[in-house]
Amino acid sequence: MADVLRDLLDGRWAEVRRGSLELLGKLEPAGELGREEYRAWVLEQMRALAAGGHPLIGFPAEHGGRDDVGGSVVAFEVLGFGDLSLMVKAGVQWGLFGGAVQALGTREHHELLPAIMSMDLPGCFAMTESGHGSDVQNLRTTATYDVEAQEFVVHTPDASARKDYIGSAARDGRMAVVFAQLVTGGTSHGVHAVLVPIRDSSGAPMPGVRIEDCGPKAGLNGVDNGRLWFDGVRVPRSALLDRYGSVSADGEYSSPIEGAGRRFFTMLGTLVRGRISVAGGAGSATKKALTIAIRYGSTRRQFTRPDSGDEVVVLDYLAHQRRLLPALATSYALHFAQEELVSALHDVADDRAQRELESRAAGVKAVSTWHATATIQACREACGGAGYLGENLVAGLKADTDVFTTFEGDNTVLLQLVAKGLLTSYRDHVGDLDPWGMARFVADQVVDVVIERTAARAIIDRLVSGSSDALLDRGWQVRQFEDRERHVLEGLARRLRRATPENAFDVFNTAQDHVLHAARAHVDRVVLEAFVAAVDRCPDPEVSALLDTVCDLYALSTIEADRAWFLEHGRLTAARSKSLTQAVNQLCAGLRPHARRLVDVFGVPEGWLAAPIIG
Structure with missing residues (x-):
């Protein structure tokens, strides 16, 4: 197996x-x-x-x-x-x-x-500024072309424009890819990337380059994060990374892509691999923490059974299972979603596929890194005081992964990008609805809700009447994820239809919670579908049955985590919500004997699991 x-x-x-x-x-x-x-x-x-x-x-x-x-x-x-x-x-x-x-x-x-x-040329990636993190399009560093010298002059105009948190800048980097506003003939052409040497061969800063260490961090202290300022630093015209925008010797700007906005997003889209990589790295760190916590929980004993007097292994307690096993199921689900995402990156063939990739990468990165933060904390607590000791590795994982939620894109901003893509797709599908169109849309929605509630009621009725597998019906689970995503998105679209040029910001700002919920519901559905596909392609019936149970736990624990929505919108009654909780408990108990096997197959090298608590 x-x-x-x-x-x-x-x-x-x-x-x-x-x-x-x-x-x-x-x-x-x-x-x-x-x-x-x-x-x-x-x-x-x-x-x-x-x-x-x-x-x-x-x-x-x-x-x-x-x-x-x-x-x-x-x-x-x-x-x-x-x-x-x-x-x-x-x-x-x-x-x-x-x-x-x-x-x-x-x-x-x-x-x-x-x-x-x-590694003969150690470098760094200088995008983020102190005053502009996620808002890359409005970075303030400039790269101004000097026609007579045929050079770009790279300059930091004020303190908020310093390049900040730049990995490898403080100690090892010799060259930086610097993102700056490209200016020729007094006209700005938007953000472009320029190669700028920051140190000479002896390690000294280049003329006009100021470098400062960011200092100790909460984690990742083996990375030399630094700050960069440029005081009129000159680089040759050839230093411009010019695939999407070039400057001739006489200062004329040209680009194969029309429009500054489209050009900007095309350039950033080529860098999506970094975002996908962060999601994968966060997933690996989470698997490592779960491996430690579950192996420890399989041997650590606490309190005695009154019937036998034997001390109980802590992973036999439901509360301990609840801490770790739904998180383990989610790690499996995200693993298969990450695999699909990497394949999409490798196989991307056209602009439409690229846009879909960027949106999915943003969503999976956000969910994966939030999952890492929450799960590693749960693992730390599950290991008790031992989990707080550096020698047992979990505390270091907690510190090192904390920043993952904000680098390569702040997660909240990334989910807003996902929601924006969903709304664009929704608009393209539904169009600008006139009153008659809106009436038909509302009527269709009512019919859909009645159908969904009737289907859900039929399945739960089977549960109440003695059919214990009703909540484990895969079709019902998938419908719940799909229905939530559709309903939340449709409600968001109706709210945002109220926007005018005068109140657009206020309308969007007051709907931000709705925006984030729509994006999260979408990502959850994508992740579930990836897991279902993986179970379907498993060639071994015994392994497939085990994965099927893990998938059930992911699906039902996700619904349970958002059951307020399912209750508020009539998808669950209070009694049925309790049945859902009981089903999650039963799934945890059913997976308990397989927990060690499920983490061992992650394949974390034993040399990197040298935590005394697991021997």
Whole structure:
């Protein structure tokens, strides 16, 4: 059973995943180090990864890579089982810095890729500013073209425009991809990326470049985050990463994409791999925490049974199962959603597929990283005081993953992007409804609700009459997710129809809770469908039956978590809501004997599970 389950989890990139696990297994944890020693250790491990071929996977074959974009994300995910500072540093170097050069540059810039892959050219990705985080389109750093010198002048106009939280800037980076407003002839052409050397070969800051260390952080202290200021720094015209916008010698701007807005979102869309990678890395860290907590819970004993006098293993307590097993089920669901997302990234073929990919990546990243934060905290508590000790690893995972909810996109903003995409699709499907159209729409909605409630009532009636599998009806579960998504989105669309040019901001602002709920309902449905598809393609009946139970737990615990909505909208009665809770309890009890197996197949290398509490 374990081999079949492992094969299913390893999926399309099984060979890459296993090769990356083997490489990670050759590295050893850092142990207790001071900050500067830790940063030096991370840099040393980066060179070991480079020597082992880790960065080659996703880069072009013509420059020594393997042209496997999906494989590069899977390899990055695997690093999440190890040291998370190392994972993030690798993401900065080969995902963000190297990825930007590859995606936004042209042939001349691509000549830098071998040095980037080998770590001969350590770099950083300078997008975020102190005053503008998520609002990238309004960054204030400028890159102004000087016609006479044929150079760009990169400048930080004020304190809020400093580049902030930049990984590898404080210590190791020698070159930065700097995002700035491109100005030629007094006209701004929007945000573009420029290559700017920030240190010379001796490690000293380049003229006009000011560098400051961000200092100690809550976690990830092996990553040298820094701040950058540019005081009229000059770089040659060729420093512009010009795939989507170029400047001629005489200062004329041109682009293959019309419109500054469309050009901006096209450029950012090419960098979606970073967002998908963060979701995968968060998933790996969560799996590691669950592995520790469930293995500990399978051996830790607490209190005695009155009938036998034996001490009880804590994972036998329902309360402990409730902490960990629904989270484990969600990790399985997100694993399969991540696999679909990586395949979509690898296979993306046109603009429509790219837009869908960007929206799905935003949603999965938000849900995966919030899940990591909540689950790792639950694992810390499930391990008691031992979970608070650094030697048992969970506290470090908690500190290191906390920032995942806000880097590569603040999760709240990302879910708003998801909702915007849903509303655009809804508008394209429904159109601008006239009064007659709205009347028909409302009538159809009433009919749909009656149908859904009737179907739900029929299934619950079977439960009340003795059919215990009613809530485990997969069709009912999927309908609940679909119905919630549709109903919430339709209600949001009606609210936003009230907007006029004069009150648009206020209308949207007062509906933000509704916006986020619509996006979350959509992502939950996408994740459930990915899990159902994985169960359907499982070749082994025994494994399929186990996964079916895990999928039931994901579906019902998700409905339970939002049962206020299902109760308020008549999808559940109070009595039926209690039946739902009882079903989740029964599923937890049913999965208890399989918990250790379900985490062991994640394949976290034992060398990276050196927590005394699990032996």
